[in-house]
Amino acid sequence: MAVHAHPDDESSKGAATLARYAAEGAEVLVVTCTGGERGDVLNPALDHPRVRADLPAIRRREMAAAAEVLGVRQRFLGFTDSGLPGEGEPLPPDCFARVPVDRAAAELRAVMEEFMPHVVITYDPSGGYPHPDHVQTHRVTLAAFEATEAGPWRPRKLYYQAAFAKRWFETLHEAMTDRGLESEMGAVLDEWPEWAPALEVTSRVECAGYFPIRDRAFRAHATQAADDNPFFAHPRDLEREVWPTEDYVLARSRVTVALPETDLFAGIA
Numbered sequence: 001m002a003v004h005a006h007p008d009d010e011s012s013k014g015a016a017t018l019a020r021y022a023a024e025g026a027e028v029l030v031v032t033c034t035g036g037e038r039g040d041v042l043n044p045a046l047d048h049p050r051v052r053a054d055l056p057a058i059r060r061r062e063m064a065a066a067a068e069v070l071g072v073r074q075r076f077l078g079f080t081d082s083g084l085p086g087e088g089e090p091l092p093p094d095c096f097a098r099v100p101v102d103r104a105a106a107e108l109r110a111v112m113e114e115f116m117p118h119v120v121i122t123y124d125p126s127g128g129y130p131h132p133d134h135v136q137t138h139r140v141t142l143a144a145f146e147a148t149e150a151g152p153w154r155p156r157k158l159y160y161q162a163a164f165a166k167r168w169f170e171t172l173h174e175a176m177t178d179r180g181l182e183s184e185m186g187a188v189l190d191e192w193p194e195w196a197p198a199l200e201v202t203s204r205v206e207c208a209g210y211f212p213i214r215d216r217a218f219r220a221h222a223t224q225a226a227d228d229n230p231f232f233a234h235p236r237d238l239e240r241e242v243w244p245t246e247d248y249v250l251a252r253s254r255v256t257v258a259l260p261e262t263d264l265f266a267g268i269a
């Protein structure tokens with residue numbers, strides 16, 4: 001089970017891992033906490049009033065298409081996107097980030113007890129991205145995981161995504177520069193944000209063979225993924241060569257593990 005904040009997050013963070021495990025026969029469920037209702041249309045080709053007016057329904061269809069590409073099941077938890085408020089701006093009253101953590105966690109726990117995942121993946125405490133819904137997704141998933149302790153189904157392991165780590169940007173930037181390719185990642189690194197934690201990766205999942213599926217899933221979110229999206233800016237053959245894994249931090253385990261590991265299901269009988 002991978003718990004995400006908005007439709008499209010599952011395709012940009014850890015998607016190749018989900019596609020790989022699904023292809024290998026695992027049942028994979030993406031839980032999307034909000035409908036992405038307050039997102040923008042980031043693809044200029046689709047940015048017209050008709051699309052903006054119908055964005056929630058369009059994003060649901062995009063999410064369904066992406067899940068099909070990845071070969072996973074998906075369900076919405078039903079909360080409302082908080083949007084990305086400007087500095088000092090209040091959060092909208094009805095939004096996910098304002099829902100008490102315990103209330104949202106009870107709903108996610110119910111999904112955990114129904115789907116019975118062995119492994120749960122979510123964001124680290126920073127959210128991995130300073131969006132209130134991402135931070136809330138972390139809090140809610142951690143609380144739900146802890147709450148299963150007393151229940152009928154206890155997921156065995158909880159992981160945090162380590163996508164878009166500084167080392168990943170540095171490695172790709174160096175590889176592109178070495179080959180005389182233009183890299184936009186130098187600018188990203190020059191402005192590396194202070195809030196971004198350096199996570200201690202415990203688990204690297206080899207999944208380069210599934211990067212093309214990841215990319216197709218991300219493109220299925222057409223309102224979010226223009227061709228000039230930075231997500232597509234680095235050559236894929238280079239990525240497969242220098243960084244063929246998606247990486248995770250084991251945050252909680254109810255089984256004995258030997259770290260580092262290369263399989264999120266390691267140690268689970």
Ligand SMILES: [Zn+2]
Pocket residue numbers: 005006009131134
């Ligand atoms: Zn998001």
